[in-house]
Amino acid sequence: MLKVAVIGLGTMGPGMVARMARGGFEVRAFDTSDAAIDRARVMLPQIGAVLDQLSITPLASGEGAISFHRDLAEAVAGVDLVIENVPERIEVKEEVLRAISPLVAGDCVIASDTSGIPITKLQAFVVNPRRFVGMHWSNPPHIIPMIEVIPGAATAAEVVSFISETIKGLGLIPVLVKKDVPGFVENRVLYALLRECVDLVDQGVIDADALDTCVSWGIGYKLSVIGPMALLDMAGLDIYQSVSGYLNADLCNAATVSDAITSRTAAGRLGMKTGGGIYDYTPERIKELGAERARKLVATRRVLEGRDTP
């Protein structure tokens, strides 16, 4: 049985912990915050129910044990894989990686769930960079099956294979990112899209809720079935060439973050986690949205996987 430690139990942690335990791994869950540990404990049953709805059943050998830890050395002792999952600030990741690295066995693999900090940069913070790799999950991690695997400059080929096979062994989908570029692939695409969306709202071209409807029921819906490269062939490369010819130069190419975002974060409006961001949320609405989105994502995934033919 693979032994895994997850370091950081915030937005991403509980879903990752539950998904790997469901796959039979022994999972050690660590956070410096008691509140985060308490929250993660509370979330596990509801995450498990979603995994049941996805027909992600425990292996014959049963679900892996989950244990919670406030002592880092205890959390990572004897594990095969450590997943660093702390805030996306390189100074925090450096502190955590430098603390973890001397505590693990020489053959232990350390992976980062970073959204886009180059793995080669993070590799500088561990004793054995050959055993360090990017393992970028997507939110919500217990539902989205695709995980990016990103080698850094020093990552050993066998470590890439190990992580990819571990992901496949969970019934998930590893995608190899061949070059260690900032944002990797998924977030480069996502952030190009988000930059354009925020700009369209900033420019008064469309209201925020109408933009969400436009993208979700337009390209979002389509891309869940037809990938961008395949979409080019469906639309016609001639159409793409013609439209790009006048549109590319007109798209938002801002190198800075919109004031609409920075003004909100400065005011503490971070989104659902603070009760308001682009939209406002009551605690009840957050629960409603969480359940509704999980239900819809589960139903969509079951159809996409061919489990439920409508």
Ligand SMILES: NC(=O)C1=CN([C@@H]2O[C@H](COP(=O)(O)OP(=O)(O)OC[C@H]3O[C@@H](n4cnc5c(N)ncnc54)[C@H](O)[C@@H]3O)[C@@H](O)[C@H]2O)C=CC1
């Ligand atoms: N939120 C998202 O949609 C996604 C985030 N990611 C990436 O995953 C990582 C974690 O992101 P989130 O879960 O959103 O962060 P978060 O800010 O929600 O949670 C971070 C957790 O780390 C804990 N923490 C802080 N310092 C720590 C330390 N020194 N040792 C142990 N735990 C510590 C905090 O108490 C908190 O529970 C980031 O690198 C992020 O970019 C990846 C995919 C999606």
Ligand SMILES: Cc1ncc(C(=O)O)c(C(=O)O)c1O
């Ligand atoms: C806004 C945003 N930023 C980063 C990520 C990520 O994948 O790291 C996500 C996500 O959906 O996972 C995201 O929505």
